[in-house]
Amino acid sequence: MLEAQVEPYKQLRDNMARRDRGLREKVTTLEAAASFVQDGMKVGLGGSTMSRTPMALIWEVIRQRRKNLSVSRCIISTDGDLLFGSGTANHIVTSWFAQGILWGLSKVMRHGVEADGKNFEEWSHLAMGMRYRAGGMGVPFLPTRVMLGSDIAAMRPEARQIDCPFTGEKLLLVPALNPDVALIHVQRCDAYGNAQIDGLQFMDIDLALAANRVILTTERIVSNDQIRRAPDQTKIPFFCVDAVVEVPYGSAPHECYGHYEPMLGHMEDYVAQVNADPVNGMRAYLEKYVYGPKSWVDFLALVGLEEVLDASRNGRSIYND
Amino acid sequence: MIDAPSYTANEILAVLSARQLKDGQVVFAGIGTPLLAATLAQRLHCPSLTILFEGGVVGAFVEPGKLPPSTNDQRCAKRSNMVLGSADVLLLMQRGYVDVGFMGGAQIDQFGNLNSSFIGDPQAPQVRLPGTGGGNDIASLTNIIVAIKHQKRRFVEKVDFITSPGFVRGGKSRSESGLLRGGVFRVITELGVFGFGEESGRMKVLALNPGVTREEVQDNTGFALEFDERLETTAPPTAHELETLRLIDPDRLFTA
Numbered sequence: 208m209l210e211a212q213v214e215p216y217k218q219l220r221d222n223m224a225r226r227d228r229g230l231r232e233k234v235t236t237l238e239a240a241a242s243f244v245q246d247g248m249k250v251g252l253g254g255s256t257m258s259r260t261p262m263a264l265i266w267e268v269i270r271q272r273r274k275n276l277s278v279s280r281c282i283i284s285t286d287g288d289l290l291f292g293s294g295t296a297n298h299i300v301t302s303w304f305a306q307g308i309l310w311g312l313s314k315v316m317r318h319g320v321e322a323d324g325k326n327f328e329e330w331s332h333l334a335m336g337m338r339y340r341a342g343g344m345g346v347p348f349l350p351t352r353v354m355l356g357s358d359i360a361a362m363r364p365e366a367r368q369i370d371c372p373f374t375g376e377k378l379l380l381v382p383a384l385n386p387d388v389a390l391i392h393v394q395r396c397d398a399y400g401n402a403q404i405d406g407l408q409f410m411d412i413d414l415a416l417a418a419n420r421v422i423l424t425t426e427r428i429v430s431n432d433q434i435r436r437a438p439d440q441t442k443i444p445f446f447c448v449d450a451v452v453e454v455p456y457g458s459a460p461h462e463c464y465g466h467y468e469p470m471l472g473h474m475e476d477y478v479a480q481v482n483a484d485p486v487n488g489m490r491a492y493l494e495k496y497v498y499g500p501k502s503w504v505d506f507l508a509l510v511g512l513e514e515v516l517d518a519s520r521n522g523r524s525i526y527n528d
Numbered sequence: 529m530i531d532a533p534s535y536t537a538n539e540i541l542a543v544l545s546a547r548q549l550k551d552g553q554v555v556f557a558g559i560g561t562p563l564l565a566a567t568l569a570q571r572l573h574c575p576s577l578t579i580l581f582e583g584g585v586v587g588a589f590v591e592p593g594k595l596p597p598s599t600n601d602q603r604c605a606k607r608s609n610m611v612l613g614s615a616d617v618l619l620l621m622q623r624g625y626v627d628v629g630f631m632g633g634a635q636i637d638q639f640g641n642l643n644s645s646f647i648g649d650p651q652a653p654q655v656r657l658p659g660t661g662g663g664n665d666i667a668s669l670t671n672i673i674v675a676i677k678h679q680k681r682r683f684v685e686k687v688d689f690i691t692s693p694g695f696v697r698g699g700k701s702r703s704e705s706g707l708l709r710g711g712v713f714r715v716i717t718e719l720g721v722f723g724f725g726e727e728s729g730r731m732k733v734l735a736l737n738p739g740v741t742r743e744e745v746q747d748n749t750g751f752a753l754e755f756d757e758r759l760e761t762t763a764p765p766t767a768h769e770l771e772t773l774r775l776i777d778p779d780r781l782f783t784a
Contacts, residue, residue: 255583256600277673282600282661282730303661306561309597309781312658320656329645331664332582333622336615352622353668356705358692359660362650368706377706391564406605407584409614464602471597525602 212219213382215346216246219441220345222419229448232398237503240422241267243388244276250296250526251339251386251418252280254458256471257307260286261390263503264456264490265481268390269293270497272423272498279384281335281410285474288315288481289497291325296524298325300382300384302332310478315439329359334381339410341383342417350378389418391443397431398421400448403440406464406525414441424457426466456507456515470514533767537677537718540737542568543765545630545675545685545716553627554578556620556666560695563590563676564773564779564782571772580626582662583618586610592776604751615618618662621669624709629666630673634688638751639729640694640712642667642674643687646671650689660691667692670710671759677705678748680716695729719745721762725754730739 215221241264244250254260265286267278276288279300289302292315302329305313321323330338337349342429354360355368355377357513367380391411396402402423404411417420421443429452434441457463460470460477479526480488500506507515529608533761537544538561544564549555551574557566563581567590568575576642579588583600587609589597605611620626633642634657645662648654666672678740694712696702702711712728715722723729732754733745746753 216583256598258583258600258602280538301659303659305658307597313607316658317656321653327659329659331660331668332662333615333618333665334617338612340615352706352708353665355668356690357642357664358650358690359645359670367719376708379706405610406602407600407614409584412613413615444688462601464605468602469597486759522602525606 216345219385230445233448234398234428235450235452237263237267237424237452237454240264240380240424240452243270243422243450244268244273244419245277245413246273248387248420249277249279252283252286252388252389253389253409253411253414254276254281254461255282255407257461258407258462259268259392259409260284260458260461261392261424262286262459262461263454264390264392264422265289266497266503266506269295269491269493270437279386281332285477288489289493291315291319292481292485293493293497298328298331300328302330302335302359307474308488310482312415314482314485316395321472325395329358330354330363330381333466336410336413338384339379339390339417341381342385343413346348347383348380350380353376354379362410382415386414386420386487388420390422391415392424392463393443393465394426395429395433396425396451397429397445398451399431399445400443400451401431401434402443403434403437403439403447404442411478412442415447417454418431420424420449421447423448424452424454426455426463428453454503459507460510462522466516467518467524470510470513470518473510531724535765536783537690539770539773540765541675541716542717542783543671543769544560544721544762546572546769547745548673548714548716549574549628552576552582553608554625555628556580556626557599557629558631558661558663558666560782563599564595564777565675566630567683567776568769568773571776572769580617580620582614583620584612584614586612586617589724591711593778593780595716595777595781596606601755615755618665623666626670629670629710630675631663631666631692633663633674633676633692634713635676635682635684636676637684637687638731639688639696639698640715640724641696642676642692642694645691648688663692667694667711667712668707672710672712673714673716674712675716678719678745680748680750683751685748695724698729699727723756730754732756733759735762737762739762
């Protein structure tokens with residue numbers, strides 16, 4: 208079983224010192240950005256469940272046939288299915304793993320864990336948050352009052368129960384999580400990587416601060432002047448960011464706040480296909496929708512204009528009275 | 529005489545759950561019946577109920593007919609008071625701002641422990657379930673209401689795996705585990721309303737739903753139930769409660 212390994216502080220700082228944190232333009236292609244992810248790396252995913260999933264990046268990482276990734280996300284959905292089903296990840300660290308509450312259990316996850324040697328490492332949702340936050344703070348752990356008395360803690364010997372040195376109360380220390388690379392999708396950023404997130408930010412700020420590299424996809428790239436007109440909306444500073452790719456509909460078929468809701472027709476068809484046969488159904492899905500398309504635009508065309516427009520109308524309606 | 533309105537198991541689950549909430553409370557709600565019941569309470573007797581979702585929403589006001597498919601979708605945030613990061617909204621429970629946590633589960637035992645992780649041996653599971661999400665956090669940090677379907681395979685003497693702790697092994701074992709506040713105080717099913725013995729931490733029947741017998745509840749439960757001395761009969765869902773519920777969930781997303 209893979210154990211959480213906390214990076215020694217010197218190593219964390221040495222990695223940081225080697226990063227080019229200068230103010231420079233980082234705009235690149237999806238292919239080049241995804242190649243930051245190499246076999247065996249720890250990869251953190253932004254967003255949560257079906258929201259602001261960095262799907263285009265995940266899609267491209269799968270196309271590049273990466274192997275043995277250890278992927279973490281606060282709550283993982285069909286992106287986890289695709290990573291297990293394609294053999295890209297053999298280890299997923301999360302609090303909840305299914306396609307969505309509407310569809311019950313993920314047969315792809317179940318097949319992976321029950322029959323195919325895949326590892327789904329479970330932490331509570333808050334514990335995931337505290338692990339990224341510790342990583343982002345440059346400390347090796349944070350104390351929490353969750354998971355105590357549960358079998359989730361019993362399965363995670365790397366979380367340590369202690370008696371508080373101040374009060375004597377029992378606390379659970381959860382280890383810092385510093386992914387090698389974080390993949391995050393945002394509504395807009397500038398060419399330097401100053402990223403503005405609308406609506407629910409989930410754990411993306413802690414994740415970005417914790418990771419040793421951050422790759423952003425964005426619905427649109429805006430000027431630095433535009434960022435400076437609303438600096439309170441900037442959630443991730445440019446010096447955290449190593450690459451920027453403009454990918455409209457980069458979370459499809461999941462949602463991006465204010466832009467589009469989940470493309471539920473596509474999701475329904477996907478779930479029916481892979482839950483009917485988690486091996487062959489998944490293989491057929493990957494061939495048609497991941498390996499087959501020439502580009503992300505080509506993928507969106509397969510999802511279909513009607514579905515994309517419908518999701519967009521619903522997405523924008525959040526700004527309607 | 530007017531016929532009593534008919535309803536599904538999920539509908540009475542939502543209505544009875546909503547009745548447990550009091551106006552002015554701060555409630556942390558999971559997806560499914562909890563979200564629906566909290567929203568229903570807000571439209572009935574709790575206009576100033578503050579609803580929190582783990583996606584980071586404070587003060588949700590979900591639109592009828594636009595139920596979100598998870599508590600992390602933009603629909604949860606529309607017309608809310610505030611959006612926070614997910615860790616920060618969960619930390620509000622740790623600090624003690626939340627009166628009631630409201631969740632579901634796959635399996636529950638006599639001490640109110642919930643399992644949503646494994647059926648069978650966790651090292652070689654028969655079924656790997658989706659996991660805790662925020663469930664463990666809610667159960668560890670607040671007083672919780674559990675809404676769950678009443679089936680023998682779900683109501684077991686001892687859960688295969690404690691994902692979200694109730695009274696752990698009964699007695700003082702919850703506080704001895706380090707969980708100093710909170711605990712499960714109500715379980716709502718289509719058959720009845722359940723509480724827990726103050727000393728024993730064991731589940732007991734507080735009320736039977738209309739038309740449900742003691743035998744029926746016991747037959748659908750995998751451990752011996754105690755019945756409260758003042759055993760009550762639940763008032764059936766009113767036409768107004770059901771109409772409001774069906775207005776909120778016209779597509780029967782969570783009430784089918």
